[in-house]
């Protein structure tokens with residue numbers, strides 16, 4: 689059975705337009721399916737939980753929306769061998785779709801899911817945070833602390849984002865908010881501990897971003913070497929006294945190039961502890977996890993079966 693979890697509001701209503709097309713194709717083809725349309729944040733997680741918990745039959749859960757919708761589904765998902773995930777991108781950033789090289793045409797994506805050639809067992813990440821009560825949040829693409837997360841926080845509440853998406857120049861929203869954050873960003877002292885053993889200190893960190901997939905923020909390739917099947921996190925640390933170096937890093941990432949300047953460092957690990965001397969914004973797949981001083985992030989290897 690195919691279960692569609694649809695965010696009709698993704699990309700300012702594009703989700704609904706795409707879903708209407710998919711629905712017509714599904715009805716014409718006679719495929720048996722059920723659709724669950726979200727009405728608010730959190731719905732996709734509940735639908736995914738109810739559809740996968742204790743599941744004994746072979747089911748395909750198909751996300752229709754952006755990276756935030758996939759994130760919610762993953763967070764509510766019960767991992768079991770009979771459930772497979774499919775994805776039809778309908779968001780504004782679509783970093784997961786970019787990394788998986790999914791077709792831009794939603795009907796082609798649907799056909800791929802209905803007639804799959806390949807399944808992949810994919811890694812995902814888990815972020816843990818909180819002092820007295822520890823919260824855990826799964827992520828599919830990336831999780832970060834600092835300036836990149838502050839951009840995501842701002843975009844979640846940005847009115848300009850809606851307007852620019854309606855004008856079909858949504859990428860500009862990321863750039864505009866990014867530039868605003870760049871002007872106000874302040875670096876912070878902190879350290880990371882890789883796999884519980886290797887401690888590395890930073891005096892001027894702007895952001896630390898951990899990746900399962902290479903892109904975030906709608907096309908910034910912060911972790912060009914990220915591989916969703918290697919059981920590892922790719923970590924990108926932007927640490928430099930000169931803020932101007934950040935501009936080069938952001939431009940290189942936007943063009944898909946790996947930055948080699950002094951300010952940026954890359955690491956790989958299975959788990960990482962990140963400490964910042966003051967609370968900084970944290971995100972998973974572009975969704976806010978508030979401001980934190982300390983977070984733990986680990987990679988769960990090859991547990992998610994997905995049609996690609």
Ligand SMILES: Nc1ncnc2c1ncn2[C@@H]1O[C@H](COP(=O)(O)OP(=O)(O)OP(=O)(O)O)[C@@H](O)[C@H]1O
Nearest residue numbers: 698699726727729753754755756757779780781782
């Ligand atoms: N019906 C709904 N109305 C409003 N918000 C919703 C609804 N359903 C889900 N959401 C929330 O919308 C947010 C963004 O959704 P989604 O990621 O699908 O789209 P997007 O932001 O346009 O795409 P991307 O994340 O790829 O940039 C998520 O935080 C999700 O919780």
